[in-house]
Structures are given as C-alpha cells and as structure tokens.
C-alpha cells in the first residue's frame with residue numbers, strides 16, 4: 001500500500017518508488033501541505049515542515065493567540081478570507097452573500113485502485129495494485145456541504161492524480177464559483193515556469209520564464225483548451241535540464257476553459273493551481289446536488305524534463321487512452337483534405353485512394369465536404385447525411401468500394417457545429433449557444449451547438465450512429481473549428497448559466513463516450529483547426545489528435561517537440577504533405593517531411609499521384625519503414641536530444657523498452673559551410689550492448705551504448721567542408737534517420 005496515515009501526528013504519506021507526497025491535518029481541521037518531491041523515508045513526524053515560527057501574520061485564527069494563521073501556512077486546498085490572502089482553490093457564494101467557508105477534516109478512506117469520475121475523463125487502473133487512493137472528507141458544518149479531496153498515487157507509474165468532489169447535504173442552495181482540481185503550496189520559488197503556448201499553425205511552443213513574486217498564469221476562456229495555451233505547465237529548477245534535476249509537471253485532464261497558475265508570495269512560497277477557469281464559472285449546488293472537478297495529474301521527476309515527460313507518456317498512453325486502439329499499431333492513413341479541399345467527386349476520391357493503396361497506405365480518410373449541402377464552409381454543418389450529388393451511393397457505397405480496394409475507410413465530422421444554411425438550423429434555431437437579445441458572432445460562418453442540452457447531443461448521436469451502422473467506417477476525424485462566444489443556453493435558467501461552458505464539455509464527453517461504446521473498434525482522432533484541443537481530456541476518448549494544420553517539416557519540429565513534453569508520440573497525428581507547403585509555403589525534401597512525421601501517428605495529406613516516380617519510391621520506403629518500426633516509435637521511451645527552440649538542429653529518439661532497438665531522428669534547419677565536427681549524444685541505451693547503426697538501409701558502423709551516449713554519434717555532415725564539392729552534399733531542411741539494433 002503506497003499511502004500511510006500516522007494517527008499520532010495526523011499525517012498522510014503517499015509514496016511510490018520515486019516520489020513522496022506529505023500532508024497533515026492542521027490544528028483548525030484544514031489540510032496542510034508538507035512536501036512533494038523525491039521519495040523520503042516513512043516517518044511518523046514530518047510536522048517540522050509546517051515552518052510556522054517567527055513570522056508575524058496580519059490576522060490570526062484563534063482568540064488571544066498569535067501563533068496560528070493560514071497566511072503563511074502551506075495548504076492543500078485553501079480558501080480566501082480566513083487569514084489566507086492568496087488566491088484560493090475554492091469559493092462558494094452563499095444565500096446571505098458571504099463567500100467565507102470553513103472546511104474541516106471529518107474522516108478519510110484509503111483503498112487500492114482508483115475510482116472513475118462520473119462523466120469525466122480520468123486516468124484509470126487495470127488492477128487494484130497499480131495505484132492507491134486516499135479520499136479526505138472535509139465538512140463545512142454551517143453550510144452542511146461536504147468536500148472530498150481525492151488523491152491517487154500510481155505505483156506502476158510515477159504520477160499522482162487529484163480531483164475534488166462537492167456534495168450539498170444542507171438545506172440551502174449555494175453557488176460554487178471556483179473549484180480548482182489541484183492546489184499545491186511549494187516551499188520556495190526557485191523555479192523556471194514553462195508553458196506551451198502558440199496559435200493556429202504554431203501550437204505548443206515552449207515558453208520559459210523565471211517564477212516571480214505575484215501571480216503568473218496561462219489559461220483558456222474559449223470553451224476549448226485552445227491553440228493558445230495548453231492545460232499543462234512545468235516548474236523546473238534553473239539548473240535542471242532534459243536529463244537531470246528536479247522538474248514538476250502539472251496537467252489537467254480537461255478540454256474546456258482552464259486556468260494554470262503559480263502565485264509566489266513575498267516569502268517565495270509558490271502556490272500552484274490547476275482547474276476550470278473561474279471566469280464566468282459557477283455551479284449551482286442545490287440541496288442534494290454535487291459537483292466533481294476534472295482530474296489533474298502531477299509528476300515529480302528527479303531526472304529532468306525527459307524523466308517527467310516519460311512518466312506522462314506512459315501514463316497517458318496506457319492508463320488514460322483506452323479501448324481497442326490503445327495498444328494496437330495505428331494504421332497509416334491518407335487524408336484527402338489538402339489534396340482536394342472541397343473540390344472532389346467520388347471518382348477523384350477513388351483515384352486518390354487507389355494510388356494510396358498501391359503505395360502501402362492502410363486507411364483512406366474522407367475529410368470535410370461529403371454531407372448535406374456542404375460545398376464550401378458556408379453551409380451544411382449539422383446535416384450529417386451524404387450529399388447525393390457528390391456521392392450517389394452515399395458513404396455506404398463509397399466505404400464499401402474503398403474497402404474492396406483493401407483499404408480501411410475513415411470519415412470527417414464536425415459534430416458540435418452548425419451553419420445557418422442547414423436543415424438543422426432551420427428546424428432548431430434555438431439549439432445554438434447564443435445570448436437572447438444579443439448578436440450571435442460566427443466563426444468560419446458556423447455556430448456552436450448547445451451541447452449542454454441532452455436533446456441536442458441525442459439528435460447528433462442519432463445521425464452519426466446511423467451512418468456508422470450503415471457504412472464500413474474504421475476511423476473518425478472529429479474536428480471543431482471555432483471557439484464559443486455569447487455563451488448562454490436556452491435549456492437552463494438564469495441561475496445555471498455559469499455552468500454552460502462546463503456542461504458543454506460534459507455533453508461533448510457524453511457523445512464521445514456513447515460513440516466509443518457503441519462502436520468500440522472505430523479509431524477516433526480529435527482535431528480542432530489542427531491542435532486547438534490537444535489535451536488529456538480527449539485522449540481518453542480519442543487516442544490520437546491532429547497535432548497541427550501546419551504540416552511544414554520545419555514548423556512541425558517545434559510543434560511536435562513542444563507537444564512531446566506532456567503527450568506521447570502515439571497521440572500526435574503527423575502527416576507528410578505536398579510542397580510548397582500549404583501553410584508555410586516552404587519546400588522541404590520529401591525525406592525530411594517523412595522523417596519528421598514518422599515520430600507520430602503517421603499519414604499523408606496529399607494526392608500521391610501528383611508525385612514523380614522517384615518520389616513514389618521514397619513514399620513506399622517510408623511506409624515500409626513505418627510499418628516495421630511504428631510499435632517501437634509509439635511505445636518506446638522518447639528522448640528529446642536537441643531543441644529546435646535553441647538552435648539550428650532538432651534531434652529526438654525512441655528506445656525500445658528492452659533497450660535493444662532505437663530510432664534516432666536528426667534534423668538540420670539551414671545548411672552551413674566549413675563548420676565544426678559534430679557529435680550527437682544519445683540517451684537511454686544499454687551501456688554494454690553493441691549496436692549496429694543503420695542509415696538508409698546500410699550499416700553505418702557498430703558502437704557500444706556507452707560510446708553512443710558518452711562520446712556521441714558522429715553527426716558531422718558535408719558542411720564540415722565545402723558542401724557543394726562533396727559527393728553527399730547536405731542541404732537546407734536536411735535530416736537523418738538512424739536505426740540502432742543491438743547485436744545478438
């Protein structure tokens with residue numbers, strides 16, 4: 001059991017092989033935070049870590065005493081206004097207008113395994129011994145509201161999952177206006193804060209700054225986790241790097257509005273928080289009502305950022321992603337979007353699919369434009385039946401023809417949206433999110449369906465399920481191309497309007513869940529104008545996500561590198577597209593486009609018939625390679641080696657769990673001349689094993705793991721001299737792909 005409660009000192013110790021998490025029931029019944037970090041011994045008394053001495057406070061809890069104030073105490077789930085002046089984890093608006101609460105320890109439970117969170121995605125266990133759970137029940141006696149702090153510490157993975165549940169056992173309705181999933185007070189502020197921010201086509205760029213006194217935060221109030229900030233942050237010691245030093249990662253398993261924040265007080269205590277963004281949020285806790293926050297996951301790594309990432313990768317790949325496709329090799333797909341956009345006929349699609357099949361593709365995906373009156377972005381969303389002009393035999397007929405070619409068939413949907421020019425909107429104009437009496441803003445000429453209402457979700461489910469039952473569909477790309485404005489639901493009264501953003505996400509999860517259950521063998525790939533909803537919440541329903549609309553091989557190095565901090569390689573949709581690239585207008589070698597896309601759920605986004613015969617041969621070789629090595633790339637330990645955010649090179653590698661095989665990707669942005677000899681130090685290999693290193697099918701030498709890790713792989717290229725004068729000139733946007741295989 002990885003959770004101990006010391007009755008004598010009222011301390012909880014959660015631990016696994018690498019981490020300890022210590023808490024204590026405080027004198028006033030609230031829960032104090034003692035320590036989160038590298039594993040320390042099981043000991044009865046860690047109370048000295050409260051460090052409540054010497055420092056004067058501006059307000060004290062007990063009459064005639066100057067010893068107990070929450071102002072300087074490190075806490076687990078703090079509230080505002082009872083001697084703590086920092087940002088609180090919770091806030092409850094009560095009938096008398098007060099927001100003061102006092103949740104005190106009542107009891108706790110410790111058990112093996114992990115409970116599911118109703119209606120919400122969450123990490124899970126497959127056998128009870130994989131994790132231990134602690135539930136601490138606190139009560140506000142005056143309101144008769146119960147608050148349960150849930151903690152699960154994984155034994156097989158180095159991670160702690162947290163969430164909070166509120167239940168109103170009282171007589172009065174209250175409004176929960178803030179309910180973070182995680183709050184954690186750390187004793188100092190000697191950290192760099194790292195966030196993953198960007199925009200459409202440059203998602204999850206790595207942004208670093210030193211923590212400062214005051215509040216720093218990222219978040220989203222767009223109704224989706226967003227392109228702009230990811231619900232994931234890291235705190236790392238300034239001297240920590242990819243391979244050593246303390247790194248903390250905090251991730252929210254949620255797809256909607258979020259806040260990730262660190263508040264450093266004047267004594268350099270750091271309060272980290274993660275949860276639903278409080279802006280505009282409220283939840284009516286009626287008598288008998290309850291609220292469950294989304295789950296947050298925290299990882300402590302003593303082995304730098306790669307150590308932290310690998311913990312998230314394993315957990316999210318094997319204990320967040322679920323179902324039929326979790327452990328299966330992902331099909332190599334070809335998507336028609338950039339090949340045709342809206343301009344296609346059935347014949348054109350079949351021709352594209354036929355060429356794809358010839359080259360070894362396994363799955364053909366029909367993107368936007370197949371349904372209703374959809375011939376451009378102005379109409380049709382919501383009418384999920386095939387357009388008879390374009391597809392005379394419907395999706396049913398097309399999917400059968402594609403399957404007859406020996407390919408699987410996949411289909412695009414954007415289920416949360418409607419165009420005004422659609423039957424759905426004409427019949428149900430009140431089914432969009434819009435504020436009565438106010439203008440409703442559009443995005444891409446589309447409006448957001450009110451997924452907080454069950455009848456709307458039911459209607460959409462009915463349409464999709466019909467197509468999926470009638471046709472042979474193996475894959476769904478689930479897109480979402482705008483953010484929510486004028487958020488208001490006509491299905492709820494005034495007192496529940498603060499719930500709509502969250503209820504929308506619950507409706508989204510419900511639809512995913514129903515489709516997952518009804519069609520368990522369909523592979524779902526989530527998407528939101530590229531990577532606008534790349535978050536752990538959706539990985540629970542869709543094990544892969546379209547990483548970005550930007551498929552340029554140079555841009556993608558940054559996007560995939562940034563995404564890899566929290567998310568496994570298997571979760572990143574990565575495609576080779578045509579050049580000049582449609583987003584960046586850049587021309588890169590086909591080999592490099594492939595070598596970048598191979599570190600993901602691989603596919604093509606082009607009509608292969610438009611390539612030359614030589615290029616087709618390169619494509620065939622790429623496909624052969626991916627088929628041979630995709631399991632290793634998806635399930636191996638992923639190491640970031642060189643950062644595209646720091647220089648002209650990117651490098652990463654995947655190492656098989658038994659360390660006998662590895663694949664290295666090495667990328668150069670701009671070519672150079674007469675430059676230094678270069679070495680690339682590899683990671684994660686077995687020191688004493690002899691590896692054959694293969695490049696382009698030829699053996700490039702035999703080296704011991706220790707040589708490759710400590711001396712490094714020779715990465716010198718022809719730019720060490722006069723590039724053009726050599727037999728093997730390298731060029732701008734050049735890359736190498738190396739396979740390491742242990743001898744014997």
Ligand code: DGJ
Pocket residue numbers: 337367368412479481527528529530546548549
């Ligand atoms: C945005 C997606 O990111 C693209 O891949 C494509 O599916 C379009 N939407 C279709 O409208």
